[in-house]
Amino acid sequence: MSQVASKLADLIVGGDVHSVYQPIVRLSDRRPVGYEALARGPSGSSLESPAALFALAGEEGLTTELDWECRRAALQGALDAGLRSDEAIFVNLEPATLGTEPPPQIRPLLEDAVERLNVFVEFTERDLSDRPTELLQQVNRLRSLGIGVALDDVGADPRSLALMPFLAPEVIKLDLSLIQGRLSRDTAEIVHAVNAEVERGGALLVAEGIETESHIRRALALGAEYGQGWLFGRPGPLPSERGDGAGPALPRREPFASEATPFEIVAGQRPLRRGAKWLLLELSRSIEAQTANQGGAAVILSTFQSAEYFTPQTAARYSSLAGDAALVGALGVGLTAEPAPGVRGVSLEEAEPLRGEWDVTVIAPHFAAAFVARDLGDGGADMERRFDFALSYDRDLVVEAARAMMKRVAAAS
Numbered sequence: 001m002s003q004v005a006s007k008l009a010d011l012i013v014g015g016d017v018h019s020v021y022q023p024i025v026r027l028s029d030r031r032p033v034g035y036e037a038l039a040r041g042p043s044g045s046s047l048e049s050p051a052a053l054f055a056l057a058g059e060e061g062l063t064t065e066l067d068w069e070c071r072r073a074a075l076q077g078a079l080d081a082g083l084r085s086d087e088a089i090f091v092n093l094e095p096a097t098l099g100t101e102p103p104p105q106i107r108p109l110l111e112d113a114v115e116r117l118n119v120f121v122e123f124t125e126r127d128l129s130d131r132p133t134e135l136l137q138q139v140n141r142l143r144s145l146g147i148g149v150a151l152d153d154v155g156a157d158p159r160s161l162a163l164m165p166f167l168a169p170e171v172i173k174l175d176l177s178l179i180q181g182r183l184s185r186d187t188a189e190i191v192h193a194v195n196a197e198v199e200r201g202g203a204l205l206v207a208e209g210i211e212t213e214s215h216i217r218r219a220l221a222l223g224a225e226y227g228q229g230w231l232f233g234r235p236g237p238l239p240s241e242r243g244d245g246a247g248p249a250l251p252r253r254e255p256f257a258s259e260a261t262p263f264e265i266v267a268g269q270r271p272l273r274r275g276a277k278w279l280l281l282e283l284s285r286s287i288e289a290q291t292a293n294q295g296g297a298a299v300i301l302s303t304f305q306s307a308e309y310f311t312p313q314t315a316a317r318y319s320s321l322a323g324d325a326a327l328v329g330a331l332g333v334g335l336t337a338e339p340a341p342g343v344r345g346v347s348l349e350e351a352e353p354l355r356g357e358w359d360v361t362v363i364a365p366h367f368a369a370a371f372v373a374r375d376l377g378d379g380g381a382d383m384e385r386r387f388d389f390a391l392s393y394d395r396d397l398v399v400e401a402a403r404a405m406m407k408r409v410a411a412a413s
Contacts, residue, residue, distance in 0.1 A: 008047075008062055012069045016042045017053070019074040020235035024090070024206055024228045027216060033226065033250065034088030036122070037074030038235050054094070067097040072106050075113035081238035088118045088250050090150055090171075095127045098138040118250065120148040120171060125160040132163050132327055133344065137410035139167060143255040153208075154194060158297040159326035161193045161365045165399045166299075166406050169203055170251045173228070176209020179218050193297065193365035195223045200395065202251055262303070262359040262401035263372040263390070269397060270390040278383040280373055283391070284360045287369045291321050291328075294364035298325045301405040303348075303359045305375065307334035315340035329409045346408050354408070358387060361402040368398040 011017065021035040041047035047056065050070075057066040071091055078089045102110055113119060121142060128135055128151065139149055148170045154160060155175035164172075172194060178187060198205050207219030210229030219227050258265070284302075291300045300321055304310045310318075310332055322328040322342030330339055331346040333355055339345040348355050358373040373389035392398055 008056055008060055009065070011041065011047070012062070012065050015069075015073075017066070017069045017073050019070070019077045021077070021238045022228060022235045023233045024088070024226055025232045027207075027220060027225055027227050030232060032087070032232075034090060034118070034120070035078075035083070035238060036090040036228065037077065037092070039070040039073065039092070063094060064097045064100050065103075067094040068100075068102055068106060071102075072109060075109060075117065075119070077238065078117055079109075079113060081240075083117055083238065085116065085118050088120055088148075090120045090122050092122045092152075095123060095131050095135055095138075098135070099141075114146055118148075119146075120150045120250070122150045122152045122173075123167075124153045125151060125155070125157050125175070126153070128163050128167060129157045129159040129326065132166075133406070133410040136163075136166050136406060140255045143253060146252075148250065148252055150206075155187060155190050158190065158193075161190065161197070161297040162294075162299045162326040162363055164197050165201070165363060165395075166403060168201055168253055170253060171204045171206060172198060173206045173208050174219075174222065174224060176229075178222060179207050179209045179215050179229075180211070191222050196365060198223065204250060256403055256407070258400070258404065260404060261353045261357055262361065262370065262404050263357045263374045264353075265401045265404060266370050266372045266392050266397060267374075267388070267390045269394075270392050272388050272390055274376075274386060274388050276383065277385045277387065280358070280371075280387055280389060283389075284358070284371050285317075287360050287362055287371050288317065288321065290362050290367060290369060291325055291364075294325070294362075294367060296324055296326060298362060298364040298367075299327045299329075299402065299406075300325055300360070300362050301327075301329040301402050301409065302331070302361070303354055303357050303405065304330060304332035304335070305355060305358060306332050307336075307339070309358075310335060310339055315343075318343050329405065331405060331408060344409055348408075354405075358389075359401070359405065361398055361405065363395075363399060363402055368395040369393050370398040370401045372401060 018040055019037040023032040024034045025032050039050045041053045047053050057063045074091045150171035151169040152173045153175045155178045205224045206226040207224035208228050210227045210231050291298045319340040329344045333348045335345040335347050337345050356375045360371045362369050370392045373387035376386045378385045
């Protein structure tokens with residue numbers, strides 16, 4: 001271990017990483033509903049800022065160790081200050097460390113904190129856009145532990161808007177550029193999409209970077225009912241007096257636990273039809289084509305039964321879609337991890353229920369469609385094979401069907 005790495009390791013083991021806390025308030029009465037924990041190194045040192053800490057940890061291969069120590073400091077500080085269960089604590093996590101086991105000495109603290117505190121983890125919009133399936137795989141585990149999810153810095157990357165329904169965050173934080181900067185048509189579209197997600201899913205919308213009264217007016221105009229920024233308090237110790245304990249409750253979601261297939265989900269609520277493959281091809285391609293009209297804020301997930309039906313023509317079509325979409329996934333027996341450039345592939349087992357389905361789902365901020373079909377097992381010419389199928393444009397139903405495939409894409413990543 002280098003001298004620099006040894007110094008950083010000593011800092012981590014010695015408990016020299018600590019947390020400061022910034023309030024998140026309800027804008028109507030400026031009452032705190034929670035606090036974001038922000039990591040700091042030794043005060044007055046070159047490693048006081050979290051950016052410097054994590055930059056050095058990345059260079060020395062100690063990111064996981066540092067991230068766990070930041071979590072420990074955040075939760076220990078909240079417990080020591082007597083934070084109540086009606087006051088949320090927001091903790092930032094490095095996605096690369098999700099799924100790693102905590103150090104043995106931290107486990108009792110984590111169990112105590114989850115039991116006594118109202119814990120939310122924060123991921124950035126960039127985390128969701130860059131590592132969507134890996135992140136989504138871990139979110140269910142966090143929710144099963146009773147931990148909520150917040151999506152931070154929303155407003156720069158349209159890809160995150162398409163992935164948001166899969167994450168279903170309880171809290172969405174608008175990036176400070178939307179509060180402090182000049183709004184363009186592109187950023188206005190992002191605001192519209194975020195508000196649509198809030199309206200559909202019931203997430204709380206928090207505006208970051210509030211420093212003036214005019215920033216509050218901008219936040220309210222953009223639909224935020226909660227805010228965070230220097231106007232309400234700079235990062236520091238948790239206040240010793242924090243109100244009477246009657247703050248508003250923050251929402252929580254259950255883990256996504258359905259084992260149903262896309263066909264079972266949609267056909268259970270929509271009428272079944274029957275048709276030959278040549279007809280269904282046109283229906284499925286029509287839905288696929290909608291992806292091209294959604295720009296970067298779209299997700300398309302499809303099943304193909306087996307690799308033989310993911311033809312060269314299909315591969316070219318899906319690779320073209322992947323050039324713009326946030327995520328394109330293909331599932332089928334014998335498919336490789338990347339059956340076409342930019343396409344995430346999942347190889348299904350012969351016995352899996354999905355093996356007998358032909359499904360296409362498209363999710364975008366203002367569009368959702370699902371085509372689901374089940375092979376009837378006819379022999380004869382391929383184009384004359386018959387399927388039972390159903391269609392839906394109901395967003396909640398389409399998202400539920402897409403999640404059934406996203407779960408398999410995430411597990412294969």
